[in-house]
Amino acid sequence: MSNVAIIGAGFIGMASAAWLTRDGHSVTLFDPSGVAQGASFGNAGTFAPYGCVPVNNPSVFRDIPRFLLSNDSPFRLRWSYLPQLAPWLARFLMSSRRANFETSATALAALLSRAQEGYAPLLDDDDLKRFVKPRECLYLYSSAASFDASRDSLALRERLGVGFDVLDSGAIRELEPQLAPIFARGVLFRDSWHFSDPAGFLQAFYERLAARGARLERMKVDAIEPGAQGVALRMNGGAHRFDHVVIATGARSREFAHQCGDRVPLDTERGYHVRYASASALISRPCGWAERGFYMTPMSDGIRVAGTVELAGFTEERNRALLDLVTVSSKRALPALGAPDREWLGFRPTLPDGVPVIGASKASERVVYAFGHQHLGLTLAGVSGRIVADLIARRAPPLDLASYRASRFH
Ligand SMILES: Cc1cc2nc3c(=O)[nH]c(=O)nc-3n(C[C@H](O)[C@H](O)[C@H](O)COP(=O)(O)OP(=O)(O)OC[C@H]3O[C@@H](n4cnc5c(N)ncnc54)[C@H](O)[C@@H]3O)c2cc1C
Incomplete structure (x- = not known):
């Protein structure tokens, strides 16, 4: 099993953590503001498969x-x-x-039709279903x-x-x-x-993840350096190395994508x-x-x-x-x-076409993107996390990912 870092602890990062933990990976989340303090904090809270x-x-x-x-x-x-x-x-x-x-x-x-099943590992006990x-x-x-x-x-x-x-x-x-x-x-x-209470839900969910070994480091990641053998994250003047990294930094993801060879608008x-x-x-x-x-x-x-x-x-x-x-x-x-x-x-x-970016980076398949969910990040969190885990496990994802690749803007 792999050592996976997720940058960003909003709905997308947390759902990715859920699916990756289920696969048995060791997961570390990085976010200086803690769980659900970005867009995931104050949204309208609707699961909107009609969106x-x-x-x-x-x-x-x-x-x-x-x-x-x-x-x-x-x-x-x-x-x-x-x-x-x-x-x-x-x-x-x-x-x-x-x-x-x-x-x-x-x-x-196509993503929305799988949104509900994507929530399965996030809603698997009564304490969360409440x-x-x-x-x-x-x-x-x-x-x-x-x-x-x-x-x-x-x-x-x-x-x-x-x-x-x-x-x-x-x-x-x-x-x-x-x-x-x-x-x-x-x-x-x-x-x-x-x-x-969207943020309350994610906080309760994080406590369950932590009990299963996932960790949250309240640190800002400054830069990402993909390599053939692993991916380095630079922060606090040092470097931390992981087998895979997930970019789930919401609206702040452009610079990380750029560092991985993808110019996304x-x-x-x-x-x-x-x-x-x-x-x-x-x-x-x-x-x-x-x-x-x-x-x-x-x-x-x-x-x-x-x-x-x-x-x-x-x-x-x-x-x-x-x-x-x-x-x-x-x-x-x-x-x-x-x-x-x-x-x-x-x-x-x-993104200007309203479609999220979900898929591997140009520089390395070890870096997986999951950002750009516009008005639908809460709704699409589960299915996005599932796809992230499929890519890292090299399993076939539940749908063709061509529409979501970063390179569509090149
Ligand atoms: C008013 C409003 C209403 C909405 N209503 C709905 C709704 O009803 N239903 C729905 O499905 N969606 C809704 N949305 C959209 C939804 O909230 C977002 O799509 C979703 O929260 C995005 O989640 P995310 O995890 O990608 O980003 P975020 O929740 O923004 O999380 C990104 C995280 O990355 C962290 N981060 C950034 N840079 C770094 C770094 N360098 N190092 C480490 N961490 C970093 C940030 O601190 C942040 O916590 C709404 C949004 C708004 C604003």
Whole structure:
């Protein structure tokens, strides 16, 4: 069995650790901030096997004026970041053309169809299952016109195997009576569920892994040096050698890929959440307001309203207008909400075609990538971890990996 290092202890790194430990490898995770402190901390918590329609889709062209000019838009661009973003944005727009976007959607659907089975080793005892809330996610549309505008993407989801039911305003109210009567249509996605506390789940999971011998070193890895006999990680002025290394550093993975011979155009779609403590009883399931780009998810510590997309790089500076939009809109949807008591900013790792990179590096098969899961990292963690373990064991993965290779951008 091998000595494997995983850089990054978010959903992707932890799921990789689960599958690798199951294969009997000795696993060391490296992350200076501990378990689940990146994007994996503050997401909307939804297991969303219906999420095969990426942000890069043809509706982007129709919506650009709204994105750029409307105060209600959940999509923002920081103009000062545009010079750095331009190459990514050009590729993103290219990927949004129908033919390219359908290729991305198909690649995502293939992974998503295996997402649930990928969770098997992460949910194999009752103490962990208690974090799973088996209530289907509900998408909401405030006008029949905006629902009609989404018919194409719903039809594509259906073709790609997603099951859902369309609800009218009465059925929405029956399901979630505390929602304001402002929603004309809803879509209830079958086979979806959510975590009551995503970071709490990963922490509990880590404790189980640690009992089986996995270790977490709270250290930042500075550089990676792949070689024929092994891979060296440089940190704290020294080098540590491993048989295999997994790059699961989310939005911060570009530099490591570069050091392994792959130029990947990875950038970040920033997202926010606000929390309303003690309000969880108001809704029974994640309710996403489609036009406003966020979910309201009942979690163990309150309702988390999470979403939006801001293209502005890695600055910690927060977009007050976007946070206000989330707060005002969520109170409009759920009038019984009080005042939020926490705000959070996170960095989704996003490639311009919306498809993650999962596979071996150019420099060495000993380095395996698993990053770029955009809005779906929680959902795709299990299947990604399984593929990582298959590659390291030299087993056939459960699907053809051509669509996910890093070299697609070369
Ligand atoms: C607002 C919002 C809502 C979302 N909602 C959902 C949802 O409902 N469902 C869903 O499936 N997905 C959702 N996502 C997406 C999901 O959260 C991400 O795709 C996922 O968390 C990415 O996981 P990761 O492990 O790749 O990255 P991260 O969780 O960001 O983890 C990467 C880790 O790498 C570490 N790291 C970085 N550099 C180094 C280094 N040099 N050395 C060591 N460690 C390093 C970081 O400290 C970090 O902990 C949402 C995201 C956001 C922002």
